[in-house]
Amino acid sequence: MFRLFFTPGWFNEFDLLFKGIGLLVALLIAAYSWKFYRIDKDNKFAYFSLAFVFVSLSLGISIFTSGVLNFFPLRETVAQVLSPITGEGLRFSELFYRAAFFVEMASMLGAWLLIFLISQKPRDRLKRYFELSQIGLFVYLVLLISWVANFKYVVFYLTSLVLLSLIVLNYYKNYLNKNKNKNAFSVMSAFFLIMAGNLFLVFVFLHSSLYAAGQLLMLSGSLLLLRTYRRVVRG
Amino acid sequence: MGARRSRLELVFDVLLSIQNKGGKIKPTHLMYKSNLSHKLLNSYLEELIQKELVVIEEEIVKKKKRPAKVVKITDKGLAFLAEFRRMREFTDAFGL
Numbered sequence: 001m002f003r004l005f006f007t008p009g010w011f012n013e014f015d016l017l018f019k020g021i022g023l024l025v026a027l028l029i030a031a032y033s034w035k036f037y038r039i040d041k042d043n044k045f046a047y048f049s050l051a052f053v054f055v056s057l058s059l060g061i062s063i064f065t066s067g068v069l070n071f072f073p074l075r076e077t078v079a080q081v082l083s084p085i086t087g088e089g090l091r092f093s094e095l096f097y098r099a100a101f102f103v104e105m106a107s108m109l110g111a112w113l114l115i116f117l118i119s120q121k122p123r124d125r126l127k128r129y130f131e132l133s134q135i136g137l138f139v140y141l142v143l144l145i146s147w148v149a150n151f152k153y154v155v156f157y158l159t160s161l162v163l164l165s166l167i168v169l170n171y172y173k174n175y176l177n178k179n180k181n182k183n184a185f186s187v188m189s190a191f192f193l194i195m196a197g198n199l200f201l202v203f204v205f206l207h208s209s210l211y212a213a214g215q216l217l218m219l220s221g222s223l224l225l226l227r228t229y230r231r232v233v234r235g
Numbered sequence: 236m237g238a239r240r241s242r243l244e245l246v247f248d249v250l251l252s253i254q255n256k257g258g259k260i261k262p263t264h265l266m267y268k269s270n271l272s273h274k275l276l277n278s279y280l281e282e283l284i285q286k287e288l289v290v291i292e293e294e295i296v297k298k299k300k301r302p303a304k305v306v307k308i309t310d311k312g313l314a315f316l317a318e319f320r321r322m323r324e325f326t327d328a329f330g331l
Contacts, residue, residue, distance in 0.1 A: 036322050040243050044331045119330040174330035183328035232324045235317060 008208040011215070012070045018215050019059045019066075022222040026055040029229055047118050054111035061104040065097060098150050105156045106146035112163035113138050119170035157202045164195035186228040193221035245271070247319045249279055250288060253308040254316060259294075260306055280306065288312035 007015050030052035037045035117135065149156035171188035178184045200214030252268035253260050260268070266276045283289045288311055293302040308316075325331070 032325065036325065039318070039322065040241075042241075048329065048331060171330055174327075178327045178330075181327050183324060184330065187328050187330070228328055232321055232328055235321050235324070 007066065007070070007211055011212045012066070014212070015066055015215060016063055018219040018222075019063050021219060023056045023059040023063065025222045025226045025229070026052045026059065029225065030056065032229065032233070044118055047114055051111045051114035051118070054107040054114070058104050058108035058111065061100055061107070065100045065104070069097075102146050102150055105149050106143055109142045109146060109156070109159055109163065110139065112160060112167065113142060116163055116167050116170065119167060119174065154202060154205070157198050157204075161195060161198045161202060164191060164198055168192050168195055183228050183231055186224055186231075190221045190224035190228065193217050193224060197221065243319070245269070245279060246283065246288075247316065249276070249283065250308055250312050250316050253289065253306055254313070258308050259292075262304060262306055265306055283312070286311075288315055 030049045033045045033049035033052065036042075037049060114135075117138075145155060145159050149159070168188060168191050171184065171191055175181065175184040175188050194217070197214040197217035200210045200217060204211045204214070249265065249269045249271070252265055256264070256268070262276070262280075266273060269276065271279065280289065280291075284291065287309055290307050290309055292305055292307055294305050295302055
């Protein structure tokens with residue numbers, strides 16, 4: 001069976017739990033941003049919501065593929081359900097997993113890219129057509145990278161790392177521009193933790209426990225985003 | 236020079252001016268406080284009344300001893316103010 005990411009055996013359950021928490025946080029932020037889009041009709045809220053929908057889609061697919069790969073009863077059930085698509089005995093399983101990993105990576109990279117563009121651009125610039133053409137070019141690159149990463153997973157983590165570093169830099173500028181607002185600091189720190197998590201994942205080939213450390217850092221980032229979200233909602 | 240206020244920000248400024256005056260204000264004072272022309276303020280007030288964010292009532296003014304119009308913020312208007320503050324905090328926190 002085709003595998004792209006290698007989770008240490010003892011970490012399988014934690015992996016699903018951590019990603020499940022991340023998925024919920026991403027959905028909460030996406031829904032909240034969408035609510036503001038409905039009030040203000042400003043595209044920045046819609047793009048931001050879409051970015052977090054992409055994050056949750058990526059995590060959802062990751063939970064699904066990890067669950068199928070690592071848990072025997074679930075694997076058997078999925079094999080039966082998917083047999084019309086994947087063939088008897090999962091003949092096309094490699095193709096199926098490659099497709100799932102491709103969507104997982106493309107949506108995560110797409111999300112980071114959108115957040116980077118939104119956090120960088122001044123107001124209203126995303127409404128213009130040339131910005132959309134720029135997004136189109138970036139989408140092409142994201143799809144290309146996701147395809148290449150299907151053969152060499154480190155490309156995915158490296159690209160994530162680069163995009164997240166740029167996001168952290170934008171949020172640092174935002175923190176300074178907003179008179180050192182504590183929520184802006186929390187968001188910057190959360191993305192810093194997610195970036196640090198990706199850095200660990202780049203070097204997972206050295207030792208598999210680096211995967212657990214990376215995921216733990218990413219979970220901390222998600223929880224910090226959740227804390228900021230709660231503070232904003234409570235007002 | 237400050238950036239041009241969006242429609243939503245103008246609505247927020249109008250409602251905030253009313254809230255800062257204890258929940259009711261004379262239309263003339265509102266015009267100065269929210270920094271809007273008479274024509275523009277009237278068009279915004281019409282919209283706010285339609286959306287039940289404010290109401291216009293008549294009150295007896297002690298000095299003149301005759302009824303005068305006042306703009307009052309409703310509970311829905313106060314809820315809108317709270318929601319707008321949350322939106323601004325969200326925008327600031329996430330650099331939107």
